[in-house]
Every structure is written in C-alpha cells, then in structure tokens.
C-alpha cells in the first residue's frame with residue numbers, strides 16, 4: 001500500500017461538533033488481528049462525541065485527534081498479521097461496528113478487528129449496511145440477549161421512531177411478539193409502519209394502563225420515561241435500558257443497562273434479514289465525508305434520522 005495519508009474528520013479534543021475538522025490524517029496501521037477497510041459509508045450515533053472512549057484508548061490514554069463514527073461499510077484492502085482466523089480476504093465487502101476505544105470510520109480508511117466485521121450480501125448496498133451495525137446490534141442484544149424476548153410476549157419499545165427503535169420494532173414483530181412502540185407524535189406512522197400493534201404518544205398517552213402487563217420494556221430515552229417504566233413490568237419480566245442504568249428495580253422483575261458489543265453472527269443474521277426484505281432500513285440522511293462537521297452539528301441540533309457519511313470518491317467510481 002503506497003498511501004500514507006488520507007482524509008478524515010477528527011476531533012482535536014473532547015468537545016462539540018463545531019470542533020470537528022476534516023483534514024489530512026495518517027493512513028491507519030493494521031494491528032494484530034486487524035484489517036484495513038476502505039470506507040464506502042460510515043455512520044454515527046447521537047451522543048458519540050460525549051462518550052469518553054471516543055477520545056482515549058483502553059488504558060485511558062488520550063488518543064486525540066480522534067476520528068469518530070463507529071459504524072463502517074466498505075471493502076477490505078489489507079490484512080494485518082493474525083487475521084486468518086477471521087476468514088476475511090482482500091476485496092471482501094464487509095460491514096461492522098468498530099471498538100469504541102479506537103479511531104472510527106469518518107475517514108477514507110479505518111483499521112478494524114477482523115472478527116468484528118461480517119461479509120455483506122450482494123443485495124445490500126454500503127449505505128444500508130453502514131446504517132445497520134450499532135443500531136441493529138443494539139436492538140438485537142436488547143431484545144434477545146438481555147431481554148430474552150420470545151413469541152407471544154408483550155414488549156414496549158420507548159423511542160421506537162429512532163434508528164435503534166425502528167429496527168427493534170421489526171425484529172420483535174418478526175419473532176411474533178406484541179409490540180407497543182412509544183415516541184413523539186410525529187413518530188406514529190413510522191412506528192406503526194414498522195410493525196408495532198400500538199403506538200403511544202409520550203406527550204399525552206398514559207403508560208399506567210400497562211402496569212404489570214409487559215414482559216420486556218426496551219428504553220432508549222432514560223430520565224422520567226425510564227423511571228415511569230419499572231411498574232409496567234410483569235412478574236418475571238425485564239426492563240432493559242441503553243440510555244442509563246435504571247435507578248428503580250421493577251417490583252417483580254429485573255432491570256438491566258448494557259453497552260452494545262460487536263458480534264459477527266448477529267451482524268450476519270441482520271444483513272440476511274435486510275437482503276431477504278424482512279428488515280427494512282429507514283431512509284438515511286446522506287452527507288459526503290467532507291461535510292462531516294455539518295452532519296455531526298445537525299445531529300447535535302436534533303435533526304432526526306440515521307446519518308450516513310459517504311465517501312463520494314469511491315462511490316463515484318461505481319461502488320455499490
């Protein structure tokens with residue numbers, strides 16, 4: 001590889017989106033077990049710039065200037081030493097979620113652990129694939145790993161109109177659960193369209209009629225909504241939050257907070273669902289990589305939608 005520099009969006013220090021700079025950066029080095037991916041599309045999650053791991057390594061050492069955006073879809077261009085067990089090859093179309101303590105995918109190239117990536121089926125394009133890893137893995141792990149949701153059970157999904165929420169609604173519906181989605185008034189059509197049986201508008205509809213009847217509450221809002229949810233839990237049920245550790249345990253169930261983890265098998269199943277039309281990705285909001293600062297600022301200012309940074313230099317060369 002003759003390339004020594006690349007374009008990347010970097011945070012010079014922990015801060016707000018206004019401080020993000022698109023600039024030349026050093027081409028990444030593949031550590032043991034890594035591959036280098038040429039990024040075709042990348043995605044980020046609200047709040048990413050507030051997370052401590054965005055700016056430090058696993059020992060807590062500062063690694064600024066830091067590149068954000070945890071989700072990547074692209075093509076493998078280099079294999080580091082020890083990547084054979086991950087079965088990846090140069091030229092593979094891959095997607096996945098990058099460890100939070102490493103540089104992310106708001107760049108032309110990124111080093112990722114091979115085991116954190118999955119092969120991308122030909123039916124799924126890079127923009128769809130970049131929308132999937134963190135949102136899809138979070139939804140999957142909340143419902144099935146931490147929440148143990150099964151067919152015929154009732155689940156309440158708070159924030160169901162968002163990126164994680166719309167996938168969670170579809171995954172829960174697809175296994176035959178009864179899905180009650182909540183959110184703002186404007187989310188009603190998207191949540192019912194994704195397969196929820198019922199929509200509750202959190203600005204007006206009461207939650208109390210559900211007291212003691214819900215097998216799983218999946219919360220991604222926190223605050224008052226999380227606090228009001230523990231009484232909804234049926235005996236033996238679970239309250240799972242990705243927003244904050246629940247302060248109140250359900251009287252006859254359990255409460256869990258977790259942080260999403262990479263998982264190749266789950267990614268593969270999510271991509272299979274998209275390829276088969278069982279999971280429909282919400283239409284993303286696209287920005288070229290060169291406009292990363294605007295993308296992060298727009299998200300900080302509350303613009304809804306899943307934001308994708310696209311590497312237009314690669315896309316204009318005919319990538320799919």
Ligand SMILES: NC(=O)c1ccc[n+]([C@@H]2O[C@H](COP(=O)([O-])OP(=O)(O)OC[C@H]3O[C@@H](n4cnc5c(N)ncnc54)[C@H](OP(=O)(O)O)[C@@H]3O)[C@@H](O)[C@H]2O)c1
Nearest residue numbers: 046047138159161162163164165183184220242258259260
């Ligand atoms: N722990 C983890 O591992 C993990 C993983 C992924 C995501 N997260 C976090 O989970 C959250 C959801 O992620 P996402 O990507 O799905 O974000 P998103 O696309 O912004 O979705 C969040 C949804 O919740 C709605 N919402 C937020 N506050 C609300 C309120 N008070 N009342 C009604 N609706 C409300 C939002 O509406 P508005 O847009 O109108 O506010 C939006 O529809 C984010 O905070 C993210 O940082 C955590």
